Amino acid sequence: MTKHIFKITLLENGLNSIIKGIEYLNNYESNSKDLFDLKHGITFFHNGVELLFKEILSNKFGDEEIIDKKDSKLNEKYRIAKEKCISVFDLDKPVKTITFTTALQKITNQLKLDNNLKILLEQLQSIRNSLEHYGINKELEKVETLFLKLKFPMIDWLIENGISIPEALTKKWISLQQHILKNVFQLRGSTFIKEVNFEERHLEFSYIADYKKFIEHNPLTKISEDHFISYWETGNAKIKALNDGCVRILRKNPDLYSVSIKLMDINDIYSISINRDEIERFLKADFLEIENNWDDIFSNKYVYTKEYSLTFFDYFGTRNTIV
Known part of the structure; x- marks a missing residue:
C-alpha cells in the first residue's frame, strides 16, 4: 500500500504564510473591512516572516541555530532521533524551535539587518502579540501603513539572503499597496x-x-x-x-x-x-x-x-x- 506523505518545506511554509497574510489584508482593504480579516492577515504574515528567518538561519548556520536550547528534553530527543535515523524535527514530539524575538535577535547579530527594518519588524511583533494573547486597541492607519513601509526593505533583505520571491507574492503586495494608498x-x-x-x-x-x-x-x-x-x-x-x-x-x-x-x-x-x-x-x-x-x-x-x-x-x- 502506497503511503501518502504530507510534506511542506520550511521555505514553502514561510512563503505560503506571507502570501496568505497578504490575501487576507487585501480582502480587508478592498471590500470586507472585517477587522478579523486584518487580524488573520497580520497573524499569517508574522508567521511567514518567522519561518523565513528560520530558513535563512538554518541555511547559513545549520539547523542547530533554530533549535531552542532551553528545551528540557533536548538531549533525550537527540538520542531518539539518532536511534531512529531521523531528524529531530520529524519526531512525534519534535524539538522546540526559537521564537520570533530570538530569531530577530540572531538575524540582527549575525547578519546585516537595517535598523529601520528591525524597528518595523518589532512593531509587527508587538501588534501580533496583542492579537495572539489578549486584544488590540491601536490606531488603524498606523497598522495598515506598516505593510507599506515593510514591503521594499523586507523583500530586498530576503532576496539578499537567498530567498527567491514568487511573482504571485509581488503582485499581491503591489495590489495591497494600491488599496492602502486609496483607503488610508x-x-x-x-x-x-x-x-x-x-x-x-x-x-x-x-x-x-x-x-x-x-x-x-x-x-x-x-x-x-x-x-x-x-x-x-x-x-x-x-x-x-x-x-x-x-x-x-x-x-x-x-x-x-x-x-x-x-x-x-x-x-x-x-x-x-x-x-x-x-x-x-x-x-x-x-x-x-x-x-x-x-x-x-x-x-x-x-x-x-x-x-x-x-x-x-x-x-x-x-x-x-x-x-
Whole structure:
C-alpha cells in the first residue's frame, strides 16, 4: 500500500504564510473591512516572516541555530532521533524551535539587518502579540501603513539572503499597496500607481499616465483605454493628482516628513517633492491648521483653482520632456 506523505518545506511554509497574510489584508482593504480579516492577515504574515528567518538561519548556520536550547528534553530527543535515523524535527514530539524575538535577535547579530527594518519588524511583533494573547486597541492607519513601509526593505533583505520571491507574492503586495494608498491616504488615481517606496520618514511613488505602460504593469485590468485617457486628460488631472497627493499624504501620516511623486505619460515626466517645513512656510500654516481647514487653506485653492494649482506645481515640481 502506497503511503501518502504530507510534506511542506520550511521555505514553502514561510512563503505560503506571507502570501496568505497578504490575501487576507487585501480582502480587508478592498471590500470586507472585517477587522478579523486584518487580524488573520497580520497573524499569517508574522508567521511567514518567522519561518523565513528560520530558513535563512538554518541555511547559513545549520539547523542547530533554530533549535531552542532551553528545551528540557533536548538531549533525550537527540538520542531518539539518532536511534531512529531521523531528524529531530520529524519526531512525534519534535524539538522546540526559537521564537520570533530570538530569531530577530540572531538575524540582527549575525547578519546585516537595517535598523529601520528591525524597528518595523518589532512593531509587527508587538501588534501580533496583542492579537495572539489578549486584544488590540491601536490606531488603524498606523497598522495598515506598516505593510507599506515593510514591503521594499523586507523583500530586498530576503532576496539578499537567498530567498527567491514568487511573482504571485509581488503582485499581491503591489495590489495591497494600491488599496492602502486609496483607503488610508484617499489619493487621486490610486489605481494608476506603479511603485511605492518608504525610506525612514520619506515616501516616494510614481503614477502611470501612459496606457500602454499601464497595461504592461496591470495585464488583467478591466479599465479601457478611453476611460484611462479621459481620467488623465480631464481638466488639470495630472497636476491635481501631484499637488493633492503630496500634501494629503503628509496630512494623513504624521510619521512622514517628506514625499516625492513622479507621473509619467507618453511625452513627459512630472515630478514633485516636498517636506513638512516647506509646505508650512508656503501655506503660512502648520499641519494642525491645514488638517482643520483643509479645503480653505489648501485644496480649494491649490488643487481645484487652475491658476494657483499651476503656481504650486511650478514652485515644488518639474516637468521634463522624455527624449
